[in-house]
Every structure is written in structure tokens, then in C-alpha cells.
Amino acid sequence: xxxxxxLEVWRGESCLLRDLSFELLPGQTALITGPNGSGKTSLLxxxxxxxxxxxxxxxxxxxxxxxxxxxTRSEIAYLGHRDGLxxxxxxxxxxxxxxxxxxxxxxxxxxxxxxxxxPFRRREVRRLSAGQRRRLALGCLRLKPARLWLxxxxxxxLDDKGVGVMQTWLQHHTGAGGLAAVSTHQPGRLTGSLAxxx
Amino acid sequence: xxxIFICILKRDLRLAFRRWSELxxxxxxxxxxxxxxxxxxxxxxxxxxxxGAAVLWMSALLSSLxxxxxxxxxxxxxxxxxxxxLGPAPLGLVVLAKIVAHWSVSGVPLLVLAPVLALSFxxxxxxxxxxxxxxxLATPTLSVLAAIGAALTVSLRAGGTIxxxxxxxxxGPVLIFxxxxxxxxxxxxxxxxxxxxLAALAVLSVSLGPVITAAxxxxxxx
Numbered sequence: 001x002x003x004x005x006x007l008e009v010w011r012g013e014s015c016l017l018r019d020l021s022f023e024l025l026p027g028q029t030a031l032i033t034g035p036n037g038s039g040k041t042s043l044l045x046x047x048x049x050x051x052x053x054x055x056x057x058x059x060x061x062x063x064x065x066x067x068x069x070x071x072t073r074s075e076i077a078y079l080g081h082r083d084g085l086x087x088x089x090x091x092x093x094x095x096x097x098x099x100x101x102x103x104x105x106x107x108x109x110x111x112x113x114x115x116x117x118x119p120f121r122r123r124e125v126r127r128l129s130a131g132q133r134r135r136l137a138l139g140c141l142r143l144k145p146a147r148l149w150l151x152x153x154x155x156x157x158l159d160d161k162g163v164g165v166m167q168t169w170l171q172h173h174t175g176a177g178g179l180a181a182v183s184t185h186q187p188g189r190l191t192g193s194l195a196x197x198x
Numbered sequence: 199x200x201x202i203f204i205c206i207l208k209r210d211l212r213l214a215f216r217r218w219s220e221l222x223x224x225x226x227x228x229x230x231x232x233x234x235x236x237x238x239x240x241x242x243x244x245x246x247x248x249x250g251a252a253v254l255w256m257s258a259l260l261s262s263l264x265x266x267x268x269x270x271x272x273x274x275x276x277x278x279x280x281x282x283x284l285g286p287a288p289l290g291l292v293v294l295a296k297i298v299a300h301w302s303v304s305g306v307p308l309l310v311l312a313p314v315l316a317l318s319f320x321x322x323x324x325x326x327x328x329x330x331x332x333x334x335l336a337t338p339t340l341s342v343l344a345a346i347g348a349a350l351t352v353s354l355r356a357g358g359t360i361x362x363x364x365x366x367x368x369x370g371p372v373l374i375f376x377x378x379x380x381x382x383x384x385x386x387x388x389x390x391x392x393x394x395x396l397a398a399l400a401v402l403s404v405s406l407g408p409v410i411t412a413a414x415x416x417x418x419x420x
Contacts, residue, residue: 050280051420074286082277086209088216100205101285 001025002047002148002179007056009042016042017198020056024181024194026147027174031190032183034198040183041080043198044150047181048078060148074102077146079154083137087126091117091136094125095143104143111139114165130157135165142169149173149180155189163189202287203295210299213272220268225307228261232315243320250319251380254329255373258308262337263362265304266344269296270352270415279352279419289412297345297408305337321384328383328393335396336376342407343368349414371399 002024009016016039024030032040045051047058049065058065060076068076085094095108112118115135120128128136134157141149149170155163167190170180184190214221235253236246273279282292312333313326321329347361354360379392 048284050283070286070288073284076284078280078284080277080280082275082280084277084281086213086276086278088213089209093212097205097209101202101209101282101287103201103286 001061002181003057003059003062004047005057005059007043007046007058008054009039009046009051010054011039011042015054020196022194022196024148024179026177026179028179028194029170029174029190029192030181030194030196031187031192032181032196032198033185033187034183038198040198041152044078044080044152044181044183048076048150049073050078074145075147076150077141077144077148078150078152079137079141080152081156083133084140085125085133085137088124090122090124091128091132092121094136095139098140098143102144102146104145107143111142115139116161131159131162134158135162138166138169147178149178149182151180151182153183153185155184155186166190199287199291202285203291206282206292206295207299210296211303214299214303221303224261224265224304225311227264228257228308229311229315231257231260233318236318247320247384250316250321251329251377251384253319254312254316255377255380258312258333258337259340259366259369259373261308262304262340263344263347263365266300266341266348267361269300269345269348271348274352274415274419279415283416283419289416290408293345293349293411293415294404294408297341297411300345301338301341305333305341308337309333321380322386324386325380325383328389329380331393332376332379332383332389332396335393335400336372338400339372339396339403340369342403342411345411346407346414349411349418351418352415353418372396375399 004020004022007020008018022030032043034040042051046053047065049068052066060068092108095111098104099106099108112121117132117135120132125133125136138154154166158166170190174180182190232253239245239249270279273282283289309330313330316326316329343365344361347365350364351360375392375395379389379396382389382392
């Protein structure tokens with residue numbers, strides 16, 4: 001479970017958020033909303049352990065996130081604006097690398113099928129559309145054996161069917177005891193048990 | 199652990215071959231510098247033989263710097279470096295795999311090209327094994343040094359030139375022992391001394407370098 005205690009986050013000279021505390025339990029989804037520049041991305045990066053908070057603590061099952069041992073760290077999956085896909089590899093190649101590196105689920109075929117990316121599996125990522133790219137990035141997320149998903153505006157560029165797939169996956173993930181913190185500008189399209197407004 | 203090392207190694211090699219023009223540039227650069235030098239100096243056999251070792255080593259040094267700028271930049275820009283940082287393996291191991299992959303596409307071709315170029319400097323054939331051995335021991339150190347530079351400058355836009363300023367002064371020992379080994383080999387004298395020192399530098403840099411590089415990458419992307 002994720003515990004955030006009196007968190008204070010700065011970006012450069014400006015204080016983005018102050019005294020934020022919440023607790024996310026298995027099966028819960030936190031929806032992070034707020035206008036542009038309010039610190040949604042910064043917050044998610046702190047939660048992932050990519051950036052250090054100015055003050056306060058972020059703990060995953062009792063350990064500070066930036067102190068997690070590599071094996072425990074892989075329980076947290078982060079998907080930001082930059083999707084981490086390699087342009088030079090095929091769609092399938094990216095999924096295979098994610099599976100091998102994270103020692104993830106062997107479900108590449110099923111995921112390609114659900115994302116309707118099967119016809120493009122051998123296509124280089126640079127030749128995919130923005131929406132297809134985003135789907136593939138979500139597919140990589142799905143392969144990881146993570147318990148906590150940290151998603152930075154996952155619905156960007158997705159069409160209705162893509163949003164549908166994401167909703168189903170999120171429900172499935174939390175239904176199986178997973179946790180998720182999702183930043184979004186379309187809170188109506190996702191359901192969360194915890195709302196964090198910045 | 200070994201699985202993850204091989205996984206990153208395979209990925210980086212595959213990516214390197216997809217971008218083969220980036221791969222070839224430093225090597226062509228190496229060949230051009232080394233072959234332009236005799237045009238600037240006199241083509242006199244005795245003089246070329248005496249400067250050959252120095253020229254080969256300087257060109258190898260410069261071309262290995264040129265090669266390393268892209269080591270972390272592409273991954274940092276498309277977000278895959280963040281994914282590697284958050285992955286289930288120690289970042290030092292990931293970085294080591296990336297350095298090894300880069301060394302095998304930039305350092306190893308150098309080992310093949312250098313003896314050919316050495317012949318154009320009238321270095322005796324008997325000196326070639328010594329030259330290759332010295333380069334084989336020196337290029338890992340150069341790769342690690344340049345990786346530290348690349349990691350420190352990954353978030354800067356004009357990182358490429360700054361790497362040179364950061365790293366070139368640190369390559370002094372490699373250059374000294376490398377040219378010394380080559381000169382001794384050309385004279386037909388025993389060259390174990392400088393080779394041992396190069397090996398010691400390689401062990402030092404390969405064991406400590408990845409940890410330092412990992413810390414630099416983490417800080418740069420924070």
C-alpha cells in the first residue's frame with residue numbers, strides 16, 4: 001500500500017503542492033486532477049521515486065520509494081508522457097523487451113489482440129500513429145508484474161475503444177488487488193475511489 | 199541478474215545496428231584523422247614511424263568520445279531511461295550492459311582498424327599484436343570514462359562538446375601507457391609493464407564506473 005505523508009513538492013522556484021497526505025489501499029484508484037501546471041506529473045514522478053520530494057514522505061509498504069530494493073521497485077510501474085518505446089524496434093519487439101526485462105507476463109499475443117494492434121505487430125514504432133503508440137505503451141504497462149500503476153494522463157490520444165480497453169484493464173487491475181494513481185483531465189471517463197485535486 | 203544483463207545487451211546491439219550510420223561515423227572519423235596526419239606532417243618514413251603511435255592513440259581517443267554522446271541521450275529523450283531506472287535490476291548493472299554493448303560496436307571495430315592504419319605509419323608487423331593488446335585494454339577504460347561524461351551531460355542540449363572538456367583531461371593515463379606500450383612494441387622490447395597498468399585501469403574503471411554513471415544518470419533525470 002502507498003502512504004503519502006505531508007508531502008511538499010517544488011519545481012524550480014515554485015511550490016506546487018504542500019502538505020499532501022493520503023493513503024492508497026489495495027483495490028483503490030486515486031484520480032489526480034488539476035489544471036495544467038498544477039503538479040500532477042511532478043507528483044507522479046515523486047510517487048514513482050524518480051524525483052525527491054522537498055519535504056514529506058512517500059512510502060510503498062513501509063519503505064521510502066526511492067530507497068526500494070530493485071526487486072520491490074518493480075512492483076511499481078510508471079507511465080509518463082514520454083512513453084519509453086523505442087522507435088527503431090517493432091511493436092512486438094518493444095513488448096518482448098518489456099516482458100524480458102521486467103520478467104513479466106507472457107501475454108503478448110493477447111495484449112496485441114485486445115489493443116487491436118495485431119496487424120501492426122511487425123511495424124516499427126516510428127510508423128505508428130500517436131494513438132497506436134499510446135496503446136502500445138499501455139500494453140507494455142500491462143505486461144509488467146506491477147501492483148501499483150502510476151499513470152500520467154493515460155487517455156491522451158486514445159479513441160473511444162482505446163479508452164474502453166483502459167477502463168477494463170484498470171478495473172481488472174484493481175479488482176485483483178492492484179492499486180493505481182492516475183492523473184487525468186477527463187475524470188468522468190475513469191472511476192476512482194479517491195480524488196486528489198491539486 | 200545475468201538474464202537482465204543479456205536482455206539489455208541484446209536490445210542495445212539491436213538498436214545500434216538499426217542506426218548503423220551513427221555507428222560508422224566515429225570509425226570513419228578515426229580513419230580520416232589518422233590518414234590526414236601524414237599529409238600535414240612529412241611523409242618521411244622515420245618521422246612517421248616515430249609519431250605513428252601518438253597519432254593512432256589520439257585519433258582513437260577522439261573517435262571514442264564522438265561515439266559516446268548518444269549512449270544515454272536517445273534513451274533519456276524517449277523516456278526509456280526512466281523505465282530502466284524503475285526496472286527490477288540495479289541501475290549499475292543496466293549501465294554496465296549498455297557500456298559493454300557500446301564498446302562492442304565502437305571499441306572492437308577500432309581494434310580491427312588500428313593495425314591496418316598502423317601499417318601506413320610504417321609500424322613493423324611484429325608491433326601489431328602489442329598495439330591491439332594495448333587498445334583492447336585501453337578502450338574499455340575510455341568507454342567507461344565517456345559514459346560518465348555522457349551521463350553527466352545527458353540533460354544538457356549541447357552535451358557533445360562538453361563531454362570532451364570533462365573527459366579528455368582524465369584520459370591522460372590511458373594515453374601515456376597506451377602510446378608507451380605501442381612504442382615498446384615497435385622497438386621490439388618487452389611491453390608487459392604498460393599493459394599491466396592499462397589492465398589495472400580497465401579493472402578500476404569497469405568496476406567503479408557503472409556505479410558512478412548510474413548515480414549521474416539518476417541525478418540528471420530527476
